[in-house]
Amino acid sequence: MKKFLLKTSWLALCFLTLVACEKDNPGADEDETPTIDETTSLSKKSGLPGQIFELTTANKITGENYLLRIGSEEVPAYKTSSNTLVFSLPYLSPGDYFIDLNIIDVYLGQLPIKVDQYTPIADIDQTYNEIMAWVEDKDAPVADQQIENLINLRIEQAFSRLTDDEKKAQLFQVKSFMEQVEHETAALEKSLAATAVDGQLNGIKKKSSVSLKSSSRPYRNARMQEINRHAADFLAAGMTIGAIGAVGVIASWASGPAAPVVGTFYALVMVKQVGRMLGIMLDSVVGMKNVVGIAISDAFSFRAHHVRQSTSPSGISTMSNGNSIVFIKDTPQEVDITFTFGSVALELESLVQSEFFGKFFATYHKFIELYTPLYNGQQKVQQLLLTEQQIFPPPSDFMPTDFVQEDLSVDAEEISITNISPTGLDIQIAQGENGILFTTSSATIIDSVDISFDIVYTQEEFEHTVTQTINASYDGREQETYRLEVASGNEQTGQYGNKLKEALMVKVTNQKGEPMVNAKVNWRIVGGNGQVIPHADTTDRTGTAYADWTLGTSGNQEVIAELLDNQGSAIAEVRFIAVIEENDLAGVWVMRSARRWGWTWGENEDGVRERKPYDGVENSSGLSITLNEDYTCIVIDEDGARSQGIYSTNGSKLILMNTEYTYSLTGNTLKTMFRHADAYGEHNSDTTFERIR
Incomplete structure (x- = not known):
């Protein structure tokens, strides 16, 4: 990415000096006394030809592009914000100059700028080869190879038509800008990195440097890693365009008053590099388009399962009487917590509150603002390339409108429980077989009460947190508990499609081992496509429930018997399997x-x-x-x-x-x-x- 940023950034202002030429008489006319404007400033007071300058004024800038005058040289500048212009210092001799600001506002004066001392290019061929080797980024995707080949051809033709002095001037501008961008790219990457956590940088990360915590949901974390990688590429390229103004500069040239010299080497190289930069962004958009991995705040599910006997210290389940989710004192309750996750799209902007995606979408909108004039005015670029083919993709290609979404469960290690009410209630969570086990307890609450708490799910990769408030009930009373167990009928042998010889039998007892009469038992097929028919919906006077099982025609055969509470919620289960007889006739x-x-x-x-x-x-x-x-x-x-x-x-x-x-x-x-x-x-x-x- 660093190499890409260097390459794409240095060309960002190449078009700003499309009509630059070396001056024999540096400085302003000695007879003129310049009026220094105190309301306008530059990003730096001096630099080398080809380097970027930002001009900021207290007044609102009304035009999209201007031809500023530096000494006697006209320099194209493009508006990047309501009060900021960007331009590149033309190829002038070392010395002190003034920028005439009257073209922006008649009430503005002049601004001093200095061209530092430098050594001109000596070896044209060597410098040209160094620059072209640098701009040929083999890692950057090419949107249209035919256009790429055409640009390469026009670059060679344009450079061959320049005089030696013109070659030296344009090569020097490119090279000095490369050196400036190398320094600014390092600063840009530093600004893109989020706060360090445990020694690792979160937020925007380079390829292959994303640090993911361990999780029992590796597929979801892999999706977040993929989104993070593509978003970081998109963000870095987009911020470079926004900060340096590469697209805006070409737009200024393509639609504004500053037309380059026909066949300008500088302009063609700029088009080539902007095309590569756009290719990176398009590649990132394609990579993110259908990758679902960003939690959406407004979509959430909190669905309770029964308590599994294997997770209960006593192996005993509890019957609950609540009208909603009821947490029983010291009894694990398994809950499937599901968030809706989405892919990156414009629709996501209003649904996710995140510093990462705030920066991401702000960069996208800034890019579109700069890019649209270029796309609408690319006829002059086509004229420069001598082609009628479309050079740049439409702005709509850079972001899907609607996101792809999917419901995904989260794990205990990915959430935290906060804001528990009432006080004195303790909630512990652990990962269960099919959800998160909630165990609630209290030394002071000995009755049935309403409770609430917040579930906080954090995606560190995106600096994104989703919080949901849960309203439930807690029963701190001593509970009568029940045991569900297999009585007979498990692991019978049979053939596909046939009814088993013995009925399935379960027994329900209380904590004293006494049979529970009229306990509700539900039977359901969970493996194979067979049929299970209960003899009755409740247990008989011996606490026993029966069901006949006709096996399915293929696959593993499995039935679950569930003990239901008074509200029809499963609070315990046992499983039956059938062993398929070997088919000697096959x-x-x-x-x-x-x-x-x-x-x-x-x-x-x-x-x-x-x-x-x-x-x-x-x-x-x-x-x-x-x-x-x-x-x-x-x-x-x-x-x-x-x-x-x-x-x-x-x-x-x-x-x-x-x-x-x-x-x-x-x-x-x-x-x-x-x-x-x-x-x-x-x-x-x-x-x-x-x-x-």
Whole structure:
């Protein structure tokens, strides 16, 4: 980034001296007595040709650009704020000069400025090669390679048309400005860095130097790191443009009264470097556009889970009676705290209060203010390059309007609890399995009371803090507690799609081990797509609740039984799993032989209805059946017709495509037997299949 800042910054005022030429007679006319203006000042009193100066006046500047006169030289200047102009010192001989301010305001006088002593360029080729090697930043993205190639060609052509004196003048201006920018870039980077915390710089950071704290949500921190990196690049480039006025200077030349000498080397190099600077900013915008990682103050969720037995010291859960979130004395309550996070966009500006993003959006608006005149007046740049192609991207490309958003949970280590009310209440937090565990206690509160506290979530990378106030209840009374446990039915074996042989059973008891009658139990599938059907919604006189479980057709099979409080909130849970039996039938089966026999009704030669027997044996056939592990199947008949369905087994029974067979399996040989008789006939078949894979 430092190299980029150096390169982009030094060209920022190249256009300010587009009509500069060496003067033989430095200084003002000795017969004139200059009127020194006391209301106007310069950023520094002296410098070298090519260096940047800021001119600040107490009066409001009305024009966008001016041609200031320094001695007898006209110098283009561009307004960067309501009372500030920027310009570059032209290639003048060392000596004392005055800036005539009448062009800005007839009531303004003159301002002294000094050109320091310097040694002119001696070796043109060497200096030219040094400068061009410096401006060719291979790391900076190129928005349009065709335009880049055209600019390079025009630079070579323009430089070749200059006289040696003109080459020396423009090369000196570029080189002296490089030296100035190297010093100012270091100061700029220092001003961009936020306050040091634990020895690390937060806020704006260079690439590969972002320090992230450890977190169980590394993906979210990685998103913040990505936004931080791109935002820092955008901010640094944008602040350089704003401070140095590079875009504004070209806008002044493109739309104002100061036209460069046709083919000016200085002007073309400026266009090249501004293009690179804009490329950096566009690249940063693309990098940030869809990266969601900035907490938005107005979007928040505080959703309580049940207390997990594994986190309770006693292994006992508590029934609560509150109308909202109720924290029970000394009982961990798991809460999922979710913020809505957004990406960088204009919409975010009004939603996030942060010094980092305040500076970011202020830089963006300043950049757009400077850049828009350049974009609107780029016809002269096109004339300089001898092309009708668009040189600069539209201002709208530099910032999305609407942000992308996503709800993300935060961890205990990322938040703090403050402003707890009433006094005497203590809240401790720790990371749980699916949320943050809140444990509340008080030595003085022994009743049920309303409480409030603030949750503070901080994104140190962005100097951004989000605070949310939580209103809840605290019950400091001694509570009757209940235990939920598995009675039977866990870890049964079964097949996909089949109902388990045993019902699932849970038991609810109080702290004395006595069964709790009419306790509410909820059953739900959490693994697989099966079905669980409870026998009743509450426990019976033995404190037991039952449910039948039909397994799903694929995946892990899991059911949760939840103990509910009086408000229907889960306060404890147990889990059941099913073990899928190994599917010995899985594979591709090809029919090797089959016998089919039976009878159907038909008519004889005399038209009398009678039974028509049939009996036939096939030694080979094109019929094949694919039986998959997940109990889906594919049948391809003798004619190549394909059909799909499911199958299952139950003892010696095989149900294939809704037809029941008796089967036996020996190694890779499968035998099926079909028997069916009704008033319309009798049908039988014995078929042998071979597993080929």
